[in-house]
Amino acid sequence: MHDEMRDGTGAVRPLWAGLAGVLDGAGPDGLAARRADTRRLLADDGVAYHPPGAETEQLWELDPLPLIIDGAEWAGLERGVAQRAELFDRLLRDLYGPRSVITRGLLPVEVVDGHPGYLHAWRRPAGAPARRELFLSAVDLGRSPDGWVVLDDRVQAPSGAGYAMANRRVVARVLSALHRRSGIRRLGPFFEAMRTGLRGGRDPEDQRVVLLNPGPDSETAYEQALLSALLGVPLVLGSELTVREGRLWQHTLGRLDPVDVVLRRLDAEWCDPLDLRPDSRLGVPGLVETARLGTVSVLNGLGAGVAENPGLVPFLPALCRALLGEELLLPGTPTWWCGDPRAFAHVRARLDELVLTPVVRGGQAVRGAGLSAAQREDLLARIAAEPHAWAAQREPVLSTAPTITDAGAADRPVALRTFTVASGTGWEVLDGGLGSVPAGTLLRDGVATPAKDVWVVGERAEPTGRPVFGTDEAVPAPAPGGVSPRVAEDLFWLGRYSERAEDTARLLRAVTDRWADFQSTPDPAGANALRALLTATTATTRTAPGFGPLLADAHRVAPDGPAAISAELRSLLRDRDRAGTLGFAVHRLTRAAQAVRELLSTDTWLVLGRLDAVLADITTEDASDGLNRVLEGLLALAGIAAESLVRDAGWRLLDAGRRIERAQHVVALLRATLCDAPRGPADRLVVESVTIAAESVITHRRRNAGRPGVAPLLALLLTDGENPRAVAYQLARLTDDLAHLPGTVPEALDAAVRALAEADLVAVTARDSASGTRPALRALLTGLGADLDRLADEIAAAHFAPVRGPRPYDPLVAVAS
Template identity: 35%
Template structure:
């Protein structure tokens, strides 16, 4: 059937009269009824799509993709910061009426209450096991059941803070729960991002549709987290714990941390000392009260759980047991995700709540029960086989898709370990319309819903994260990856009542300005790598211009410039020891531009800078992310230009990279607040520029040349640092080395001079936090900077320019620059030790006197 939207007509296109795709067999259709007419709550949306037409929808789809990319909404970096996978979003929302949602909402609140009680019972009195409601094998054989958490006291009225439930619709349209996420439920941040994007590309429709807002859910989450330690403090220190930038859901972690206003930390940012959890921060060690974790249970503590984990905090579980930190969700909640529990959930609900389960779960048989096992063996082609216990590597087996051999293998697997498997009814996901290849098509979908604990129960997000399959060949959506997401609209009959003013929480100024050491370290290196790439690019462009100039470049001048490039990039020995390379430099120059595996190359530095940016994604502004995306595009353009070696006009191919880096630097200077994040990025930039300027002066002017060749070197050096025009205006026809050193070394009005960088470092150091226990007097890093400043100011330019004819070099200049470089490198080491590492001696994880001190 041809879609009515296939016509590229103007806004007067007729509204959609009926379904543009065939009715799915055995599945519910979200948008169209049995007569293939739009359902009432979909009518307004479908009419709006019809009025937009194909061109209008395509335009909005492109705008949505651009917004997602600019927001940094990636799903998986794939270990390549140049090509992150952008979050897939279909711009047509999934629409649910408020009347239908009211029933779902009640069922979700009851289900979360039930799972909270299950958690408390399994780690408490274990009445479910003692009364035979749940077989012991279901719990004790589950790796998700952590015996270390048994008897652990949890503050607050609710142990389970967040709960996510995956829902599908049966053929009759009834929602059925097929799975629960209780360790670190993901998806709520993506749901919020989807809402932000769709409301921006379809603002009028969103505004007129009476869609229930999501903001109250996140405000409730914030209040709940603060209330977890209200018995101890009115101003809790809350952090969001993430596995890191290469987690598939890292964007969501950064997005939630920003939205909630909490620091985003990794396991290495936290440490256990004296029975408490501390964040390694710019100001030293800062106490942590609540951890909103995005790590699965087993990775959270290397001391008591997985010893091979690189993501957790050794000793964290012991601190939680002692009540000195609260985790949301609590450790051990992974046992609640076991598919085996669903087989007993109706009985559990009656036992713990005295109620029937309002929101039904998918029909489940546990093969450890002989009767259930017989049923599964005889009805295998109608069922889905799953492991009893959920794990990262677990997979489902669809009975209807098995051939004779696979069926026999599955039956043998069940017979070998029946208690290790469950079977569930196969429920194809309901069909939802998506925009694909300029028309509406149907795809099976699934809805992930979210609840958050309150004092009196659970609050349900009015909506959730809808996901649909990318192709018609898929019949069920099982993972966040490899699927397309949708915003979920719950439509009200009337405009939503304006929310009351957001509750103000007391703010600890130290907490607001304090940053994890990892964050400032990445910002420091972000600045350093950006400066390395820029200086290398400028010098590379200058060399290309000189090599391709009208006048031939003398071999001596050429050799010094090429050798300087090897020293500035650090790609040694390079041109410094290879005469053949000096005669035929093209291949080496191309490699220095595009070889990302060669440390020090331009592409390697840019990739390293982008990787640092991904590590601190939550600290970057929207404009910064846009510029970084433009930088990625320019890198790909350069790769294409250098496919067959140096292009015909190689210097022009680098212009886009230089201007983008300049835009990034300008944005940081003009738009960033002068906080510690900006400060350390600037310290990184100034340190690297000082090091490279000293290296350039030493490499280019340290070896004397005859008059015209020396002038070419000086002019090339000035050109590479954008100072040639200023030099000519100031000194007219003079080209003496002293004049160049005056401008590049000791001129405080030149923002690229050596003294300017060191002077800026001195100013920034005076604004950094000082350890209160530190004795009065200058710190070691201050001494080094002041010494470098004095060395530059006291330098005799005539002496520096003097040629030692015996050694055929400017020995004084080389010696001074070597000394400055050594002092700056010592400075970076001291800075790292003081503000990034916070190293301390070994400590016991458990001390008997801790509890007495609490």
């Protein structure tokens, strides 16, 4: 077994001397601190992975100790992985064109046609020019005692390059001194090459590229968003694209934008329900046909999945000689395709030494050594029934490198995923990659974790890749043409939930402070005010029955009320599954942010991660302090949105969402507190609490010290166009935001503006002599609330009308209809 850091005598290799010094100097506590710093930075950057079937994302796992490779050794690997990319591109062009490798006997037809990754719908019509099939490829490598070997090929929709960049950003801070003095090659040029390659061979002046992905719940949603940001291309869902008149278009607000290139992170079978998988709701009906017509390029080609078949591995050396005229530079793991009778006989005789795996990715690998006699016979019978669907591999013994574990530094097996992209100057190989500490040694089921940063040390040699798209110079990517309805809606709700969380936090801070002041006081005014505020909190947050059943009468809480009220307050603070709570608002805010991650500053995740941590620890006993910290984070988030986002249509909708939510909150708060407010001192305490919750207490005191009535408060919070907390201010901002969007001004906005302009704030404060309530004020606020609700609906109808996703095609249903 090869040790990456030490030679056969146990001496540290010169390349690893710096890291060895870090390990020796840190000790167990220092290593634990580096590990903790790594996790904190990953959380601050929002680096996440969404395991299949999990409800939420989990923190990406990264070992802070890098895998270090000498630049001279890397040059050989670089040539090998570039050659492999060229080989697979040539092979795929042939398999979807003349299929000469099959007719010449270089490749059994069963290896191709018997694999579900081979898409007959992707075949080129006779006479059609060859198209690029491979743009981005990945190769999993491991160092065995005999040298570097290929563990797996990733050409369907390779993942991991974005995570490699995320790893570098974190490790560069955790090991900052070592990183600065080690002469590590940069990762940035690879992504620059991707940007060039995506527009290569076509007119760059009007090229529009999109990144097609499965959605925010996909396993690598974080990485897809990071790639979108690094490449400067919009992240789109299949439902946001449409085929019309033989072209692919993207839905944006008020128009359709043509699409020239699709970089896909969606597996091929899901990409087109017409020609591929009919039950797919993730793809674009007609995408295959537009690619056939040549009006759009799909990268990687939709048929690339067949090249991930391990049954190809035994044939690659001969294919390389035939297609490239070269010997294969990087050997694969010794592999036997069971469709070959001689290979199957070898597998049968050596089953104890091999790992059996279905050729379809995701199939469960079986170690022959762990089988009983009965299990061996059962497995061999399954293979004999469909031998073309199985391959056997000799499991390699991987080299080891130091990794931080719970017990300190220990040697663990390591593997490496390399990345190659077709750019304007040839095949560009990422100087580094995604290192991993695999649980096993066969990486057939996705990116293994924990991950490692990969440092290639030494000056870069001159590029030796083959020209692919010619020598056109890179052209900066044009600005995105618009915001899709889905992104617009997510931004709108991002604004709404951020404001809802802030408003709820302010209200709960005011209420918990009053609860601490008056829960056990004999003061009737305080008890009445507290009861009014608790009732208003339930109404404002729409969490009925809430506090209602816990209040016995107008002067006291029920005998068992304090504990129950405290529990209800705790629920309002932390329960993320209950609509109306602070926890729910923050959770939905995070989900909305994840859906548009590619548009947001990385500082956003620094704020959101800390919000979750604060909410997890908050209690009713220290609610005020915890809510202050929540508000600090939410105010920081508001500042990021205000100062870091371009004032495009997306930002206008984000701001509109915030303005609608703030106006609705103010109206609901006033309706819940003032319409049925108690008289006398309790009324004044309620008014003061309202001004605190509405962030207007100082202004109210300064302006109305001699006029403590309700009318001045209404003027401040309803009609004062200079008060950023007033409804009139929100309506003015909404008018401006919506004026920058396509379409007409919603009728509900005009209605709300008129209602405020015509309101007599003195008259509406009058109480009914019999009930003591303020019916005119209730009518005004109820009408305003209805207008604001209708305004939100009108904005949604105008800008977020969902694009109808494809329905499964059933010929029988089609005929019947």
